Amino acid sequence: TQLLEQSPQFLSIQEGENLTVYCNSSSVFSSLQWYRQEPGEGPVLLVTVVTGGEVKKLKRLTFQFGDARKDSSLHITAAQPGDTGLYLCAGAYNAGNMLTFGGGTRLMVKP
Amino acid sequence: ETGVTQTPRHLVMGMTNKKSLKCEQHLGHNAMYWYKQSAKKPLELMFVYSLEERVENNSVPSRFSPECPNSSHLFLHLHTLQPEDSALYLCASSQDFFSTQYFGPGTRLTVL
Numbered sequence: 001t002q003l004l005e006q007s008p009q010f011l012s013i014q015e016g017e018n019l020t021v022y023c024n025s026s027s028v029f030s031s032l033q034w035y036r037q038e039p040g041e042g043p044v045l046l047v048t049v050v051t052g053g054e055v056k057k058l059k060r061l062t063f064q065f066g067d068a069r070k071d072s073s074l075h076i077t078a079a080q081p082g083d084t085g086l087y088l089c090a091g092a093y094n095a096g097n098m099l100t101f102g103g104g105t106r107l108m109v110k111p
Numbered sequence: 112e113t114g115v116t117q118t119p120r121h122l123v124m125g126m127t128n129k130k131s132l133k134c135e136q137h138l139g140h141n142a143m144y145w146y147k148q149s150a151k152k153p154l155e156l157m158f159v160y161s162l163e164e165r166v167e168n169n170s171v172p173s174r175f176s177p178e179c180p181n182s183s184h185l186f187l188h189l190h191t192l193q194p195e196d197s198a199l200y201l202c203a204s205s206q207d208f209f210s211t212q213y214f215g216p217g218t219r220l221t222v223l
Contacts (some may be wrong), residue, residue: 004153042115042201042214043154088154096208097142098167101154 004091006102013079014110021074021105023089030092032072033099034063037086046074079109114138115215117202123221126192132218134185134202142205143185144212145177149198160185161208192222 005024013019023032031050035043047056049065049072056063060083062075076083086106090099115136124130136143145157159167160179174196176188185202199219203212 041216042203044214045211048211090154097144097159097205097210097212099156099212103153 004089004100004102006087006089006105008105009103010106010108012108012110015080016078017109019076019079019107021087021089021107022071023073023091023102024071025091026070027091027093028069030069030094032065032069032092033090034072034074035088035090037088037104038084043086043088076107079107081109081111083107084109115202115204115213117200117215117218119218120216121219121221123223124189124192125223126194128192129188129190131189132187132200132202132220134187134204134215136183136185136202136204136213136215138204138206138213140204140206140210140213141182142208142210143179143182144203144205145185145187146201146203146214147198148201148217154201158187159208166208189220192220194222196220197222 007022033048034046037043047063052067052069054065060077064073086104088104089102092099118133142161144159146154147157148154157171158177163179174191178186199217201217202215205212
């Protein structure tokens with residue numbers, strides 16, 4: 001069974017703080033995606049990374065794909081209450097949409 | 112309506128009941144997916160349909176039976192479920208098997 005480990009599982013921080021979420025696997029991904037899920041909703045895609053060492057920025061969010069394509073991180077700068085939610089990483093080990101999801105990081109940003 | 116819709120949003124059923132979950136996508140996509148999201152396990156892919164043909168059955172028990180009558184609709188028929196089947200069931204669709212998936216809001220299922 002291919003596993004995707006996410007850490008931390010829970011994170012509670014004050015508005016304005018920075019944070020990093022990690023996603024690790026022992027296997028190589030062909031691509032990796034990050035999603036955010038809010039209560040009562042399905043996950044929404046934030047970014048897809050496909051190249052080892054790739055860095056993508058989405059406003060205050062920075063996504064990095066490890067050189068070996070086995071790990072990824074999501075860094076949020078100056079977190080805001082609107083960033084609160086469940087962050088999920090999902091990896092594809094082959095081309096196509098057979099995604100394996102991590103367990104998620106539940107983030108709460110307090111005003 | 113736009114996007115991916117799921118009905119019902121909440122469902123409570125007994126172990127001997129038969130019920131169905133419905134998913135409809137208004138995006139013109141050709142691939143549809145069922146996922147299970149439970150409190151204790153990561154989001155799990157259950158079934159994949161591409162052009163109305165099932166391409167993946169991810170070792171799902173036979174008490175879950177999918178149906179894809181056309182590219183816009185996907186059903187999950189449920190019978191003789193167990194309490195451990197209680198979870199959020201999410202539907203997703205994508206343009207093809209390699210494109211971004213768009214998720215519906217899910218059906219929160221409770222099996223008593």
